Amino acid sequence: MELAGNLALGFAVAFSAENLAYCFGGVALGTLIGVLPGIGPLTTIGLLFPLTFYLPPLPSLIMLSGIYYGAQYGGAITSILLNLPGETASAVTCLDGYPMARQGRGGAALAVSALSSFLAGCIGTLLIALAGPPLGEWALAFGPAEYFSLMLMGLVGSAVLTQGDAVKGLAMVVVGLLIGLVGTDVNSGMARYAFDVPELVDGIGFTVIAVGLFAVAEIVTNLERREPQAVFTGPIVGLMPGARDLARSFFPALRGTGVGAFFGLLPGTGPALSSFAAYMLEKKLARDPARFGKGAIEGVAAPEAANNAAAQASFIPTLTLGIPGTAVMTLMLGAMVMQGVTPGPQVMTANPALFWGIVASMWIGNLMLLVLNLPLVGVWVRLLRVPYRWLFPCIVMFCAIGNYSVNNNSVDVYLCAAVGVLGYVFAKLECEPAPLLLGYVLGPLMEEHLRRAMLLSRGDPSVFFTRPISLAFMLATLLVLVIMLKGLRLGVERRA
Amino acid sequence: MHLHRDIVAGLLFVAIGALALLVARGYPVGTAMRMGPGYFPVVLGWLLIALGALVGLRAARRRDWQPVAWSCKPLAWISLAILLFGFLMPRIGLVSALVAMFPVAAAAGREFRLREVVVLTLVMSAFAGGVFVYGLRLPYRLFPF
Numbered sequence: 123m124e125l126a127g128n129l130a131l132g133f134a135v136a137f138s139a140e141n142l143a144y145c146f147g148g149v150a151l152g153t154l155i156g157v158l159p160g161i162g163p164l165t166t167i168g169l170l171f172p173l174t175f176y177l178p179p180l181p182s183l184i185m186l187s188g189i190y191y192g193a194q195y196g197g198a199i200t201s202i203l204l205n206l207p208g209e210t211a212s213a214v215t216c217l218d219g220y221p222m223a224r225q226g227r228g229g230a231a232l233a234v235s236a237l238s239s240f241l242a243g244c245i246g247t248l249l250i251a252l253a254g255p256p257l258g259e260w261a262l263a264f265g266p267a268e269y270f271s272l273m274l275m276g277l278v279g280s281a282v283l284t285q286g287d288a289v290k291g292l293a294m295v296v297v298g299l300l301i302g303l304v305g306t307d308v309n310s311g312m313a314r315y316a317f318d319v320p321e322l323v324d325g326i327g328f329t330v331i332a333v334g335l336f337a338v339a340e341i342v343t344n345l346e347r348r349e350p351q352a353v354f355t356g357p358i359v360g361l362m363p364g365a366r367d368l369a370r371s372f373f374p375a376l377r378g379t380g381v382g383a384f385f386g387l388l389p390g391t392g393p394a395l396s397s398f399a400a401y402m403l404e405k406k407l408a409r410d411p412a413r414f415g416k417g418a419i420e421g422v423a424a425p426e427a428a429n430n431a432a433a434q435a436s437f438i439p440t441l442t443l444g445i446p447g448t449a450v451m452t453l454m455l456g457a458m459v460m461q462g463v464t465p466g467p468q469v470m471t472a473n474p475a476l477f478w479g480i481v482a483s484m485w486i487g488n489l490m491l492l493v494l495n496l497p498l499v500g501v502w503v504r505l506l507r508v509p510y511r512w513l514f515p516c517i518v519m520f521c522a523i524g525n526y527s528v529n530n531n532s533v534d535v536y537l538c539a540a541v542g543v544l545g546y547v548f549a550k551l552e553c554e555p556a557p558l559l560l561g562y563v564l565g566p567l568m569e570e571h572l573r574r575a576m577l578l579s580r581g582d583p584s585v586f587f588t589r590p591i592s593l594a595f596m597l598a599t600l601l602v603l604v605i606m607l608k609g610l611r612l613g614v615e616r617r618a
Numbered sequence: 619m620h621l622h623r624d625i626v627a628g629l630l631f632v633a634i635g636a637l638a639l640l641v642a643r644g645y646p647v648g649t650a651m652r653m654g655p656g657y658f659p660v661v662l663g664w665l666l667i668a669l670g671a672l673v674g675l676r677a678a679r680r681r682d683w684q685p686v687a688w689s690c691k692p693l694a695w696i697s698l699a700i701l702l703f704g705f706l707m708p709r710i711g712l713v714s715a716l717v718a719m720f721p722v723a724a725a726a727g728r729e730f731r732l733r734e735v736v737v738l739t740l741v742m743s744a745f746a747g748g749v750f751v752y753g754l755r756l757p758y759r760l761f762p763f
Contacts, residue, residue: 176754289676290624293631293669300638300662307655314655315641342696345726346689512734515723516742518696519716522703523746527756535704539697546693550686551627569658581651 129251132478136486141184144177145483148185149490152192157199157502158513161340162207166193167453168336169517172329172524179461180476184483186457190450191487194433198235198426199502203228212429214397218414218421225417230363232499234419235426236492237368238375242427243488245379246386246434250441250481254470258442261467266574267585271595273568276445278599279388281557288606291557294548298561299568301326308566309573321533328456329528331562333521334541335548335555336449341514342546363419371423374404378427385428386435400428434484441465441477444567449556452563459563623686628674635666695726710762712751716743 135141151173156166170189174182201212202219215235222231264272277299281291304315305325316322363371378400385396404424405414414421432448439445444465446452458465463476470477525538545555579585586592638659648654699722706715720739724730750756 173754287624287673289669289673290627293627293666293673296662296666296669297631297634300634300659300666303659303662310646310655312645312655314645314659315638317641338696338700342689342693342726345692345696345728346687511724511727511729511731512738514696514727515699515720515735515738518699518723519703519719519742519746522700522707522719523712523750526704526707527750530757532704532708535707536701539700539704542700543693543697547630548627550688551623551630553627572658573653576650576653579651581649583650 124255125251128255128474128478129482131474132480132482135180135475135479136184136482141181141479141483142486144181144185145188145486145490146494148174148188148190149192149487149494152189152194153196153199153491153494153498153502154192154505156193156196157505158196158508161196161513161517163190163193163197164336164449164453165340165517166196167450168332169520169524171332171453171457172527174457175460175528179458179463180479182461183454183458183463183476183480184487186454187480187484188487188490190433190454191484191491194430195236195239195491196502198239199232199499200506202231202235202422203503204506212397214401214425215422215429217401218416218418221415221417222419222422227417229499230367230419231422233363233496234367234371234423236496237363238371238378238423238427239430240488240492241372241375242379242382242429242431243434243485246383246431246437247481247485247488249383249435250438250484251478253438254442254477254481257438258467258470261443264467264591265589266571266578267589267592268595270568270571270575271586271592271599272443272445273564273571275595275599275602276439277557277561277564277568278602280448280560282602282606286552286554290551290553294553294555294558295561298558298563299565301331301558302562302565303569308570319533321529321531326537327525327528327534328460328563329525330534330537331541331559332453332456333524334538335545335559337517337521338538338542339545339549339555341517342542343549344510345514367419371419374400374420374424375427377403377407378424379431381424382428382431382433383435386432387438396428396432397425400424430488437481437484441469441480442467446560446563449559452556452559456559456563622677622680624677624680625674626686628670628672628677631670631673632667633670635663635670638666639663692726695722699723699726707758711759713743713747713760714762716746 136145151170152166155161155169156163167186167189171186174185177185197207197212198215198219200206201215203223205216205220207213207216219231219235222228277295278292281295282288300315304322306313306323313323381400381403382396385399401421401424404420405411408414408418408420433450436446436448436451440451440455442465444455446455455465463469463473521538522535525534526532528534548555548558575585576583586596642656642659642663645656645659646654647656647660699719702722703715703719706718717739720742721735724735724738747760751758751760
């Protein structure tokens, strides 16, 4: 069977002692940084991924997925024990996780969160293995017109469906596309927006944008808030959940996985929407909805499973089409591109060991999380008490060294400071940074495909609407825009 | 006068779009069939101006204007710390640059406790030197000498 053969190849690659060590290191580091208060998963990955540059592609991506799982779990720890969600997706986990912690069942909540993530991860891995190859084969038929329409759909989707204002999201996408243009134009060899700075001729590095937007800007935003609320330091008794807790969480976790997998496949929606939808579903299905918000274990299991399943599922478009669905996937995609791997349908056929190795290592990362982090919860909890005034100078240090080390170049460090200022301004104006990052990553590709499509069609833009697959993407984009415009009108009426 | 943050955002988008168009004046636009290096930037520039105008005009009709509270002090110190590191790193080495950077970064915080900052600076500079130079084997010198 092909599926089994593929997975066997992946596990054979990923199970080398060296790769397991990188996976382990990634999970440990990801949790270590992710659990620190005020540092969400995005910031964690942004901070740590420069560490993976020095490795060859496969170990580097394996370590990265370890970091990803660690960061995600670190976020769950702060949500449950501190009521401090690091990102929107884990805000839902706070609703019942924190009450559980206050009742002294924080250990059980953490264990269930890890277990349901693992369940979702197993199913998600299988889903990637099943859906990846057909999707990749289908994508092999894509011409430039299809790619352009697909990217347009992904960008518009990410702008409209993220939290916050859709029009501002679209504007942020365009800003990102413009930043992506900086550097040498591949067709004409002309340096654009380089202002005669030699370092800019190669373009602005991914690290500069990611670290500046998600780490530097984040520090300043955190500093202006008051000190985080008092840390909940009650004893964590009974780490392992009882049989009753497990039985209660199994089906919610399964349903959460389904919800998450569905939303994860749609570009742009991602974990936030799916964990919320999973929570609402459980509340609807519950015999006694009043328990929710007061420490119902289903309210932890379902969103955590959905969150992870959505992330896994969004790996499918990221790996097979090269279109990331979420900000985190954008970071992963950026790291792959930096490693010289261009995600797309050809990865699977040209480099099967890499593709299936990543798929397998995601599962291993998930497992590692379970065996490493559950026994160590006590250690991670102690980290929660580190005051922020010690933390942020260290984060600044990692930002600075991380940017310097990419090209051994001071200009990258200066640019990162500038992007940090810009990121802070955008944060204050409530403009989401994630669409900008997506625009920046996809910008050069999108321009390339647009040019090729128009050249092939002899300057006739109708090519995007006459080819059936491209037409479908265009119609979906239009649909999203129409929904957005409707929302806009409703918003105006409400205000009037 | 306080502007609604969306008006500020709209103006910022319009300004970025205008800047993009201004710089792109020198790039050949080409035709729809053979796009030059200027085609995409010009389209994006106008698109951003249009979106910025939409954001700003929509906000101009609102009355719930609240001032945006900018906290310039932390922003300035953090940026300064990063710039300082970038400037010093190739000149005086990793550990020395970090020793200079930490107090500046720490000044961004709500409180500055001298003894804590000194300890943090020494511990973390030594840690970074160990991890990056001895652990990851990056070819950096540690000190100016």
